[in-house]
Amino acid sequence: MKIGIDASRANNLQKTGVEWYAFNTIQELKKIIPSTERVVLYTNKPLVGNLSDLPENWEEKVLHWFPKRFWTQIRLSLEIIFNRPDVLFIPAHVFPFIHPKKTVMTVHDIAAHKFPESYNSFERWYSLWSAKKALKKLWQIFVPSEFVKKELIEVFGDENIKKIIVIPHGINENFETEKDLGQIDYVLGEYNIKKPYLLSTGRIETKKNTARIVEAFEILKKDKKMHDLSLVLVGGNGFGHEQVEEKIEKSENKTDIKKLGWVESKDLPFILSGAEVFVFPSLYEGFGIPVLEAFASGVPAVISKESSLEEISGGFALECDAKNVQNISDTIKIFLSDNEIREKNIKSGLEQVKLFSWQKSAKEVWHLLSS
Structure with a gap:
């Protein structure tokens, strides 16, 4: 044949x-x-x-x-x-x-x-x-x-x-292997990323809900406990990226928001492994590989209730109302403040990713x- x-x-x-x-x-x-x-x-x-x-x-x-x-x-x-x-x-x-x-x-x-x-x-x-x-x-x-x-x-x-x-x-195997802490720090240094940070991957666009991610980060930064927190965005520009650029430029915390653009596949697993929370309140996903990448990297994920993400996550990510900025912020904060919930979701996510x-x-x- x-x-x-x-x-x-x-x-x-x-x-x-x-x-x-x-x-x-x-x-x-x-x-x-x-x-x-x-x-x-x-x-x-x-x-x-x-x-x-x-x-x-x-x-x-x-x-x-x-x-x-x-x-x-x-x-x-x-x-x-x-x-x-x-x-x-x-x-x-x-x-x-x-x-x-x-x-x-x-x-x-x-x-x-x-x-x-x-x-x-x-x-x-x-x-x-x-x-x-x-x-x-x-x-x-x-x-x-x-x-x-x-x-x-x-x-x-x-x-x-x-x-x-x-x-x-x-899911790519390079996300599933345990990362050396020294190598994570080296890659973060190459991109000038400082811990602690939130990470979101995918195009900078309306469909990925990037503007609301920036707004949710703004709310988090009002908490004095979050003064050293930063936001890292990985991905090229898509439809609506101008709105995101404008929000970042007007932000009081713009020096804490880092846009990396497209990142080499060899580096992304290390950048993901170093994140405190993976933030992915996307408005539309046919599957949602980035959520599995976060699970495999031992990073808790915040996702939207829309599209396929609930199905893929198996209930082991925290879900938010993707159109409610305050709710996105509050959901992220759960992982940043409640270690028991954080560790439970990380453990469950590591098991969920084995299905794929x-x-x-x-x-x-x-x-x-x-x-």
């Missing part, structure tokens, strides 16, 4: 959620797929790093496309016409116009439905159109959570409900691709 996999997103150097999903799934599939099967990784540029280290039965196929845009829809379609695989796996949101009957795509979320302003008009339309057409035309659809499955049914109907398969994501792994996820993917 010939299996084709779109590796273009996995090949991005600065990876975020979807790219990490594609990369880690492919890396685990390398260990699982039997040597009797042929696997082709389609990419728009030569594979780099560990992704390029392929088993003997795997091959890389670079599909050059000078227009750059619509590589998946058009260039990959052309490849399918002349060299059709038996099964095609698309780990991201977009599938080629021409595809084999057994084509599977992962729909990570349909955020464009609830947060249309976060996307330009084409992105908004195409994201939802792609998910809708995938449900109608493709063999199977993978989703990372029951939350996303429920949203697909609510928005597009339950006609193709049997096609939707929930396969939870995993990229190996387990990839095994489920392969089981379905090969069925």
Whole structure:
């Protein structure tokens, strides 16, 4: 059997959620797929790093496309016409116009439905159109959570409900290994981060609720016991980042708020391990890998009641009303002031994260691709 996999997103150097999903799934599939099967990784540029280290039965196929845009829809379609695989796996949101009957795509979320302003008009339309057409035309659809499955049914109907398969994501192993305190301090020094600090990761944007995180931090700083507390924000700019920048600039505590931008994957586990509390009151998440990363790092997490986060956390994070700044602040303060609750949640979180792994996820993917 010939299996084709779109590796273009996995090949991005600065990876975020979807790219990490594609990369880690492919890396685990390398260990699982039997040597009797042929696997082709389609990419728009030569594979780099560990992704390029392929088993003997795997091959890389670079599909050059000078227009750059619509590589998946058009260039990959052309490849399918002349060299059709038996099964095609698309780990991201977009599938080629021409595809084999057994084509599977992962729909990570349909955020464009609830947060249309976060996307330009084409992105908004195409994201939802792609998910809708995938449900109608493709063999199977993978989703990372029951939350996303429920949203697909609510928005597009339950006609193709049997096609939707929930396969939870995993977590990078470098978050799960115990960190040397000296190495944590070294990495914090490289980024000029001083303890104690709150940490939030993800794009600086409306959807991630970054502005309210800053406002909640402002409330905390009014307590004299929190005078040395700082806030560290990790992630690139997204829709609404200007509002966040303005709040930080006007803040009386702006010298205690540190924006790091995108951070190297090798450094993030150390930055996370050094945090007092992981703050993630996101307004929308299809899965919520950062919460599992916090659990694995032994850091208590504050999350929103919205979207998939309750499902993924298993009840072992403190939940807040994401639209109530005072409630966000009060919930963070529980972890900062009550050591018994803090330690209980850390212990439970370390157990919860054991339920998720990229190996387990990839095994489920392969089981379905090969069925």
